[in-house]
Amino acid sequence: MTVSELSEKMGLETLVPGDPTRRVTGGYTGDLLSWVMARANEGDAWITVMGSINSVAVAVLTEVACIILSEDSALDEDARVRAEKEGIAILRSSETAFRLAVELDRLLG
Amino acid sequence: MKLHFDVPGDDFTRAGEASGQVKRKLKRLGFPPDVIRRISIAVYEGEINMVIHAGGGAADIEILPDRITAVLTDHGPGIPDVELAMQEGWSTAPDNIRSLGFGAGMGLPNIKKYTDMLDIDTEVGRGTVLTMTVFVNRK
Ligand SMILES: Nc1ncnc2c1ncn2[C@@H]1O[C@H](COP(=O)(O)OP(=O)(O)OP(=O)(O)O)[C@@H](O)[C@H]1O
Ligand SMILES: [Mg+2]
Numbered sequence: 061m062t063v064s065e066l067s068e069k070m071g072l073e074t075l076v077p078g079d080p081t082r083r084v085t086g087g088y089t090g091d092l093l094s095w096v097m098a099r100a101n102e103g104d105a106w107i108t109v110m111g112s113i114n115s116v117a118v119a120v121l122t123e124v125a126c127i128i129l130s131e132d133s134a135l136d137e138d139a140r141v142r143a144e145k146e147g148i149a150i151l152r153s154s155e156t157a158f159r160l161a162v163e164l165d166r167l168l169g
Numbered sequence: 170m171k172l173h174f175d176v177p178g179d180d181f182t183r184a185g186e187a188s189g190q191v192k193r194k195l196k197r198l199g200f201p202p203d204v205i206r207r208i209s210i211a212v213y214e215g216e217i218n219m220v221i222h223a224g225g226g227a228a229d230i231e232i233l234p235d236r237i238t239a240v241l242t243d244h245g246p247g248i249p250d251v252e253l254a255m256q257e258g259w260s261t262a263p264d265n266i267r268s269l270g271f272g273a274g275m276g277l278p279n280i281k282k283y284t285d286m287l288d289i290d291t292e293v294g295r296g297t298v299l300t301m302t303v304f305v306n307r308k
Binding site for chain 1: 181182184185188189192202206209210213214217269270271272273274275276278279282
């Protein structure tokens, strides 16, 4: 499943399109950045409330497929700019991280 | 090939410059993705630590065909108890740092996990030098 397919199926708002053809192969949920750097895998959809520039840096380093901001969390302006420059997709939803993770797991089968 | 970066203190927007550029350079040079991921995450953790805990510092990266070595030098307060600092979950990060998503006490353990060699030379009142190496043909 690609980032754009995932976005459509989960009804996510696109804040930064990034590379919509990127494959999503798994998921990770967490807001503590060092924890994410320890555990997130390449190709994961990363669900978090952290819409900061550091999150974008972490997404670049871990090579996750996209960031999904849960519960309508704010995306900082400098984060948006950096994500556009780095080609990182950022999506958003009003749902909780739990609901999003359940839905993502169902979609990934 | 050698790269040098100054890591400014208290500027989270610029922390990540060294790791980001190292990552791009290694990609261009065709290093294995796993090697790139490990060294760039380790350097980022080191950069962030210098910003949060030491008021900034410098990152010196040496790229050789068989290994990448990063030396992170700061003149911050030093680490009083390295063994404690290496434990998962140990952190002295203040609350304002925690609200940014740092301070899980996972940075140094991550560096240990992702690198093949790690040396921490630190002295209270003098500063800290982290020397880390990732070998290309070793997991
Ligand atoms: N360069 C440094 N100078 C002084 N103290 C440091 C330095 N790096 C780490 N420390 C100390 O070691 C502790 C553990 O560091 P570590 O990177 O594991 O966790 P953290 O930075 O607190 O949180 P996280 O990395 O998960 O965001 C820090 O809280 C700090 O007390
Ligand atoms: Mg740290």
